[in-house]
Amino acid sequence: MRTLALRTVAILVILGLALSACAAPTPAPAVPAATQPPAAKAPVYIGALIPLSEPGAPQAGQLIQRGIQMGAEYVNTVLGGSIDGRPVEIVVEDDKGTPEVGASGYRRLVQEKKVIGVTGCYHSSVCLAVNEIAKELGAPQIVTQGSNAAITASHIPQVFRTHLIDPIRAIALVDFAKNNGFKKVVIMADNTDFGVGLTAAVKAEGDKQGLPVKAVVYDRAAVDLTPELLEVRAWEPDLIMNGGTGKSEHLIMDQATDIGLWPKAAMVATSDWPYRSDEYWQLHPKNGVGIYILTAYHQNMQLTKSGQWLYDNYLKQYNEAPTYSTLNGFGDVLLLAEAAKRAGSTDGQAIVKALETGTFEFWAGNVTFPQGEGALWHQWTPPVLITQYTAVNQLPKDAKLVYTFNYKPD
DSSP states (O other): OHHHHHHHHHHHHHHHHHHHHHHSOOOOOOOOGGGSOOOOOOOEEEEEEEOOSTTSOHHHHHHHHHHHHHHHHHHHHTSOOSGGGOOEEEEEEEOTTOHHHHHHHHHHHHHTSOOSOEEOOOSHHHHHHHHHHHHHHOOOEEESSOOOTHHHHTOOTTEEEOSOOHHHHHHHHHHHHHHTTOOOEEEEEESSHHHHHHHHHHHHHHHHHTOOEEEEEEOTTOSOOHHHHHHHHHHOOSEEEEEOOTTHHHHHHHHHHHTTOTTTSEEEESSOOOOOHHHHHHHOTTTOTTOEEEESOOTTSOOOHHHHHHHHHHHHHHSSOOOHHHHHHHHHHHHHHHHHHHHTSOOHHHHHHHHHHOOEEETTEEEOOOBOSGGGBTBOOOOEEEEEOOSTTOOGGGSEEEEEEOOOOO
16 A cells, blocks of 8 residues: 555656656747847937916917927937937926926926936026026926017026017017008007016117107006007007017907007017917907018028928828928927037036027028127027918918018127
């Protein structure tokens, strides 16, 4: 019996070993190191600080964001990435057009999201609030559409701009008015840093060129501008400079129509806030024709290789031509990605130095950032164009080009 038991145990052990051998997976052959997929490279993060909700100008913010995202796509697919071929990734913060929200958003982007720089800023008040924090934290800010002169006049090393400054915008606006025979001009603007700064610049330039300019500054939160517009009508202007931001620019148009002021008096939008023609014509189907629009882009302009790439791909993706807001957001991402690549570093000081000393391809030509006098510090100025809608449902690209001004510093 003892012999039989031992024999049974031995058989069970042999069967167990055989089953184990059958169940054991066959070891995979070692993959030669040369054929293993390369490890993914860590992204280079770029911050987008833009107004995507009210009381900011979300229409502009959306268009800037599109350009910024397509800028990252261009860097990654055409230029082969940024530092050491690392892909660019965009991190977005909504500044709501509010200085406090913008300041905390910039801080979050730099300290928590580890971005190498921030772009997209639209509202001058937000840009100014970010300035001191940029100086503290060291990551560069490239201002996409904030125009108050103080933004760059502060000479903060980390602050750069690729947009018109108010004094140059004012020169162009007054020159346009005089060249077109306007004798009495009113500028209406809200009490933001943009509105107040532009109003002061236009009045000063009007005095310099001998053109009377009446200034009307209203509260940004106002929902009825009829009292101010009645005051304007009593002065009998022949040109209204519409310096509104957000909803107020449309409010000026509609309420000026209600009291018979517009289109009797001509009107020029002091920035390209009729951002998208479909939205503009939905809001102004009966009173939209005739408005002049100050911008920095028209289809007659020659684009660079990167600018043409954006134009073609944007048209394909959105079935419409890009606006200046989109083009500038796109170009600013290229600047930051290329500056970091040349610096070979994510360090803010190294990127600032690369921006200061380099020449970069932009959508509208080459960009440099000289350490100029006053507001011309780290400032690249695009051409100033004024177009005009001459027919209902006209597209921005088809608007009539009526004025061109290229600023040349003394």
